Amino acid sequence: MREISKHPVLSFERGKRIKFLFEGSPxxxxxxxxxxxxxxxxxxxxxxxxxxxxxxxxxxxxIGKCSSCMMRVNxxxxxxxxxxxxxxxxxxxRQKGLGEKPSKAVKxxxxxxxxxxxxxxxxxxxxxxxxxxxxxxxxxxxxxxxxPRLGGQLIKQTHKFFGSERENAGKRGIDIASEMIExxxxxxxxxxxxxxxxxxxxxxxxxxxxENKLLKIRSKYFIFATGAAEKMIPFEGNDLPGVFGxxxxxxxxxxxxxxxxxxxxxxxAGNVGLIVSYQMLQAGINVKAVIEAxxxxxxxxxxxxxxxxxxxxxxxxxxIKKAIGERRVEKAVIVSLNKKFEEIPGTEKAxxxxxxxxxxxxxxxxxxxxxxxxxxxxxxxxxxxxPLRNKYLRxxxxxxxVAGDITGIEEASTAILEGEIAAYSILSDMGKDVEKELxxxxxxxxxxxxxxxxxxxxxxxxxxxxx
Amino acid sequence: xxxxxxxxxxxxxxxLSVAYYLSRNGVRNIAVIDKSFPGSGSTGRCGTGxxxxxxTREHIVLMRESVKLWREWETSLPLSVHFRQGGYxxxxxxxxxxxxxxxxxxLQNLFxxxxxxxxxxxxxxxxxxxxxxxxxxxxxCPTDGNAYPFDTVEALKLAxxxxxxxxxxxxxxxxxxxxxxxxxxxxxNKETYSTNLVIDAAGFGARKIAKMAxxxxxxxxxxxxxxxxxxxxxxxxxxIVKGELYFTQTYRGRIIGGTDLNEPETESLQxxxxxxxKYATELLSVMPVLSSLNVMRxxxxxxxxxxxxxxxxxxxxxxxxxxxxxxSGHGFMLGPVIGKLMAMYxxxxxMYLPEANNLGLDRFKKGKLxxxxxxxx
Ligand SMILES: Cc1cc2nc3c(=O)[nH]c(=O)nc-3n(C[C@H](O)[C@H](O)[C@H](O)COP(=O)(O)OP(=O)(O)OC[C@H]3O[C@@H](n4cnc5c(N)ncnc54)[C@H](O)[C@@H]3O)c2cc1C
Ligand code: FES
Numbered sequence: 001m002r003e004i005s006k007h008p009v010l011s012f013e014r015g016k017r018i019k020f021l022f023e024g025s026p027x028x029x030x031x032x033x034x035x036x037x038x039x040x041x042x043x044x045x046x047x048x049x050x051x052x053x054x055x056x057x058x059x060x061x062x063i064g065k066c067s068s069c070m071m072r073v074n075x076x077x078x079x080x081x082x083x084x085x086x087x088x089x090x091x092x093x094r095q096k097g098l099g100e101k102p103s104k105a106v107k108x109x110x111x112x113x114x115x116x117x118x119x120x121x122x123x124x125x126x127x128x129x130x131x132x133x134x135x136x137x138x139x140x141x142x143x144x145x146x147x148p149r150l151g152g153q154l155i156k157q158t159h160k161f162f163g164s165e166r167e168n169a170g171k172r173g174i175d176i177a178s179e180m181i182e183x184x185x186x187x188x189x190x191x192x193x194x195x196x197x198x199x200x201x202x203x204x205x206x207x208x209x210x211e212n213k214l215l216k217i218r219s220k221y222f223i224f225a226t227g228a229a230e231k232m233i234p235f236e237g238n239d240l241p242g243v244f245g246x247x248x249x250x251x252x253x254x255x256x257x258x259x260x261x262x263x264x265x266x267x268x269a270g271n272v273g274l275i276v277s278y279q280m281l282q283a284g285i286n287v288k289a290v291i292e293a294x295x296x297x298x299x300x301x302x303x304x305x306x307x308x309x310x311x312x313x314x315x316x317x318x319x320i321k322k323a324i325g326e327r328r329v330e331k332a333v334i335v336s337l338n339k340k341f342e343e344i345p346g347t348e349k350a351x352x353x354x355x356x357x358x359x360x361x362x363x364x365x366x367x368x369x370x371x372x373x374x375x376x377x378x379x380x381x382x383x384x385x386x387p388l389r390n391k392y393l394r395x396x397x398x399x400x401x402v403a404g405d406i407t408g409i410e411e412a413s414t415a416i417l418e419g420e421i422a423a424y425s426i427l428s429d430m431g432k433d434v435e436k437e438l439x440x441x442x443x444x445x446x447x448x449x450x451x452x453x454x455x456x457x458x459x460x461x462x463x464x465x466x467x
Numbered sequence: 468x469x470x471x472x473x474x475x476x477x478x479x480x481x482x483l484s485v486a487y488y489l490s491r492n493g494v495r496n497i498a499v500i501d502k503s504f505p506g507s508g509s510t511g512r513c514g515t516g517x518x519x520x521x522x523t524r525e526h527i528v529l530m531r532e533s534v535k536l537w538r539e540w541e542t543s544l545p546l547s548v549h550f551r552q553g554g555y556x557x558x559x560x561x562x563x564x565x566x567x568x569x570x571x572x573x574l575q576n577l578f579x580x581x582x583x584x585x586x587x588x589x590x591x592x593x594x595x596x597x598x599x600x601x602x603x604x605x606x607x608c609p610t611d612g613n614a615y616p617f618d619t620v621e622a623l624k625l626a627x628x629x630x631x632x633x634x635x636x637x638x639x640x641x642x643x644x645x646x647x648x649x650x651x652x653x654x655x656n657k658e659t660y661s662t663n664l665v666i667d668a669a670g671f672g673a674r675k676i677a678k679m680a681x682x683x684x685x686x687x688x689x690x691x692x693x694x695x696x697x698x699x700x701x702x703x704x705x706x707i708v709k710g711e712l713y714f715t716q717t718y719r720g721r722i723i724g725g726t727d728l729n730e731p732e733t734e735s736l737q738x739x740x741x742x743x744x745k746y747a748t749e750l751l752s753v754m755p756v757l758s759s760l761n762v763m764r765x766x767x768x769x770x771x772x773x774x775x776x777x778x779x780x781x782x783x784x785x786x787x788x789x790x791x792x793x794x795s796g797h798g799f800m801l802g803p804v805i806g807k808l809m810a811m812y813x814x815x816x817x818m819y820l821p822e823a824n825n826l827g828l829d830r831f832k833k834g835k836l837x838x839x840x841x842x843x844x
Pocket of ligand 1: 476477478479480481482500501502503504505506507508509510511512513514515516517638639640641668669670671672673676691692693725767768769770771791792794795796797798799800801
């Protein structure tokens with residue numbers, strides 16, 4: 001069993017036990033978890049075989065962004081099982097190569113058309129804070145979320161936040177998330193879970209597949225707070241089950257109480273790599289090493305010190321060369337790099353690990369914006385293509401706003417502030433008197449970014465801001 | 468200043484194919500120029516279909532030849548273009564439609580195309596997932612098919628590279644110099660090419676390019692949209708057509724198809740909700756089993772439409788300025804034959820298929836239009 005039984009910070013409430021069929025055999029799951037988590041908890045790593053070479057594939061991102069976990073569910077091919085809540089009696093099958101065509105015609109109810117003032121896509125810290133700000137000012141938004149829970153990546157962050165009082169310093173992400181979710185629910189904000197926005201048409205209509213029905217959301221304003229997806233990096237065997245995004249490992253451990261593995265190699269010593277390593281140690285997982293391609297550690301010193309205290313080595317100027325294994329990772333080969341980031345022959349070292357976590361960066365999830373023709377720019381400091389916007393977070397489409405990691409990779413405190421700014425900008429556009437709140441939030445954000453870690457962001461921002 | 472024997476504007480299938488046949492016949496001092504990347508225009512946005520079921524002699528003869536050349540390309544180009552003869556199954560809703568198509572089939576047969584009218588039960592045998600309730604019959608041609616646009620572009624690019632023919636991508640033509648009614652040079656944002664021979668294969672940009680040489684091409688741009696599904700194992704090889712709807716499955720497993728919204732001319736290439744709704748409704752009425760497949764991508768491209776829905780090929784009043792455009796939604800399938808026709812025209816001064824003589828720009832002045840009744844999507 002891969003269940004985490006004791007945890008210093010978290011306690012897991014597990015739903016009632018239900019059964020579903022995997023490849024014809026019954027599997028036990030907890031109500032409220034996703035199909036992928038239920039399978040993984042039961043020791044099933046391989047979810048499909050790759051289309052051409054029939055290599056084993058498992059989940060990678062665990063938040064519905066990479067399609068690595070697709071399976072056939074109730075006769076429907078290509079279902080992302082990491083965001084599909086498990087139900088009693090479901091049939092789940094592996095796809096061997098491409099999935100077979102659907103078994104039968106599924107009848108869907110007629111589309112539901114919603115006319116809204118503000119629609120928010122994504123319920124991470126940015127989306128939630130926008131929703132709260134709007135609701136507090138008398139405008140009820142509608143939230144669309146593709147995962148089964150509100151809160152985005154915040155619901156798995158067990159570490160305490162830095163920053164000032166105002167930005168929740170000293171609080172754990174999970175607690176900030178529960179408070180925000182509480183406020184959203186109290187304010188009566190309506191939200192759809194398990195609902196994927198699949199198309200954004202002409203800046204006016206959002207197409208959403210909400211469980212088994214089609215929603216067409218026509219809204220005066222939109223806020224896109226769709227976050228980011230974890231980056232895969234190229235190395236031999238990177239598609240083996242057991243190679244996860246660091247965020248996926250966090251979701252498994254801290255949301256579902258599942259150990260991603262027993263012995264882990266963490267790739268990347270930025271804050272994400274360091275924090276997730278520490279959380280793994282807390283969950284009783286053995287972190288064999290943290291490796292970092294750059295010559296020095298990217299994250300905060302305190303985070304690095306914490307994991308060093310556990311005796312975990314951090315190797316800088318080192319990268320992963322390959323993952324070895326039959327059905328999942330059995331070994332990882334790492335190698336030292338010279339100053340030009342070239343491998344130094346003869347320095348390869350094999351580690352006995354069953355899990356490799358990649359904390360090698362994130363890419364903003366901008367595709368819906370691009371579909372509607374929002375102007376974009378590639379800014380490496382911000383993580384990839386990001387929308388051009390002004391300081392009020394308005395994009396090149398005047399009714400479309402952005403907040404959070406979609407604007408460039410940062411962290412939860414800035415996402416919360418951006419959510420507020422987007423919301424206040426819309427309120428002000430609607431004629432509400434929120435000028436002071438708006439300018440306060442804007443100056444707070446620039447203060448928050450004034451430290452050394454904000455420098456890169458501020459630099460990147462210059463590339464995409466217009467007046 | 469560079470000096471070139473031929474400058475081809477546009478690296479879509481037309482421009483690349485002309486360059487390929489010229490290179491194959493020994494003309495190598497060519498520049499193919501494109502303002503974006505090869506295949507970025509309608510070629511990379513098209514529905515992949517290749518058919519001979521047309522209603523005019525010109526289209527039927529050209530397409531019969533083109534299918535022959537597609538088959539040749541599959542083996543002679545350095546990469547596979549994934550040409551597949553899965554057939555075109557044209558579903559007909561009424562007896563009246565069936566009797567019209569009987570006439571077209573007769574004409575097609577006359578020029579050696581193996582199409583025939585079949586009843587709905589035979590259609591169901593060919594494609595078991597069809598809902599045949601609302602159809603009266605079908606027109607079926609087993610030698611029609613499709614090919615993969617990006618593979619085709621890659622294959623042609625590699626072939627040209629092997630010949631040493633240059634493709635200058637991300638270079639925009641901004642002017643054409645003529646003197647005494649003849650082409651002198653092509654000016655781009657990066658270079659000036661002195662040349663006596665220009666081929667305007669610029670697709671959606673062809674009209675603008677011709678204008679630079681002082682020629683007015685009677686072309687209109689219509690946005691057409693497409694959607695592809697997530698991939699599933701290949702189970703559908705024919706292209707299915709019904710009314711304005713068409714769809715097939717690529718060899719990579721995606722259901723690809725489109726329909727027509729009868730929109731006015733537009734410069735926008737955004738995809739719309741209205742398209743997806745109409746397409747999905749029509750698609751599911753023909754093949755209900757697809758209802759649970761996700762749409763993966765939608766996009767739009769231009770049909771470059773001439774007044775009679777036939778290509779405009781060959782010479783113009785400006786000596787040395789040739790055109791190959793106006794394919795009205797059929798330029799991908801015509802790619803091989805157009806390339807060969809134009810290359811032979813450059814080399815020998817004649818269209819080697821006599822039907823192509825009816826496709827000159829002068830036909831609009833002379834009022835000799837040809838009407839095509841089978842335009843889809
Ligand atoms: C939705 C859709 C579905 C279709 N389905 C089919 C089908 O199933 N079968 C079929 O046969 N056909 C189909 N077509 C039609 C087919 O795609 C076109 O007829 C064909 O691609 C035309 O090829 P081309 O090379 O002439 O033009 P294009 O592929 O458009 O190439 C023209 C090139 O010229 C370049 N250019 C333009 N202006 C300049 C300039 N100033 N300087 C330099 N370069 C310039 C462009 O960047 C472009 O790359 C479809 C079209 C659409 C839009
Ligand atoms: S989409 Fe499920 S693992 Fe990434």
